[in-house]
Amino acid sequence: MKLKDKVAIVTGAASGMGKAIAELYGKEGAKVIVADLNLEGAEQTAASISDNGGSAVALKVNVAKLEDIENMIDTAVSEFGTLDILVNNAGIMDGMEAVGDIDDEKWDLIFDINTKGVMRAIKKAIPIFLEKGKGNIINTASTGGLNGAHAGVAYVASKHAVVGLTKNTGFMYAKEGIRCNAIAPGGVETNIGSSISNLNEFGASRTQLTHAVMPRSGQAEEIAQVALFLASDESSFVNGTVITADGGWTAAF
Numbered sequence: 001m002k003l004k005d006k007v008a009i010v011t012g013a014a015s016g017m018g019k020a021i022a023e024l025y026g027k028e029g030a031k032v033i034v035a036d037l038n039l040e041g042a043e044q045t046a047a048s049i050s051d052n053g054g055s056a057v058a059l060k061v062n063v064a065k066l067e068d069i070e071n072m073i074d075t076a077v078s079e080f081g082t083l084d085i086l087v088n089n090a091g092i093m094d095g096m097e098a099v100g101d102i103d104d105e106k107w108d109l110i111f112d113i114n115t116k117g118v119m120r121a122i123k124k125a126i127p128i129f130l131e132k133g134k135g136n137i138i139n140t141a142s143t144g145g146l147n148g149a150h151a152g153v154a155y156v157a158s159k160h161a162v163v164g165l166t167k168n169t170g171f172m173y174a175k176e177g178i179r180c181n182a183i184a185p186g187g188v189e190t191n192i193g194s195s196i197s198n199l200n201e202f203g204a205s206r207t208q209l210t211h212a213v214m215p216r217s218g219q220a221e222e223i224a225q226v227a228l229f230l231a232s233d234e235s236s237f238v239n240g241t242v243i244t245a246d247g248g249w250t251a252a253f
Contacts (some may be wrong), residue, residue, distance in 0.1 A: 170240025
């Protein structure tokens with residue numbers, strides 16, 4: 001088992017990539033905090049891990065709330081004694097709005113969840129990792145965090161920020177044994193599309209130009225394999241970088 005006796009937190013773990021990551025980590029021996037705003041879905045993921053011989057605790061977490069993030073980290077320590085791996089996966093889409101159409105309320109919501117939530121979770125985990133002399137942070141970025149036309153302005157900007165946060169954190173704490181990397185998935189078949197409200201016709205028409213050249217959609221389990229690599233000792237020299245997993249989509253640009 002690649003993660004035997006490790007303690008991991010996975011946010012957004014009720015469905016999609018988060019669920020696949022949490023379940024794979026459980027199979028590989030990790031004790032998992034399954035965090036999601038959807039508690040029922042999180043409980044189902046945790047049950048799946050337990051049914052396969054793993055150990056997991058489901059927790060209702062709104063990553064836009066500081067108190068929920070702090071409780072999430074504290075619960076990992078109280079339930080399992082420590083924290084080794086933090087996977088910041090939770091995120092939502094915008095409505096494909098270009099900058100001329102975005103409003104402050106939606107901008108703030110996207111950044112609170114996609115970016116500030118990631119920063120807050122890392123900040124809370126850092127003291128634990130510093131005391132241990134090691135720690136592993138994996139952020140879900142996006143090909144939209146590397147390119148300009150895969151979503152609307154708020155989502156794209158929020159994921160660009162996650163890339164910067166990842167690189168800065170990886171460099172800053174490299175000598176302290178803490179690694180921080182990100183995964184940039186391309187189009188993956190998950191339910192994140194359900195978070196889109198009031199689809200913007202102009203923005204959607206522009207992003208469709210790039211979506212049209214996507215070789216294929218990915219599966220959540222394919223992203224989970226990348227997350228397993230980053231969480232394991234096999235990636236010990238990988239730090240402060242972004243692994244693109246998009247089936248060759250962005251190789252065209």
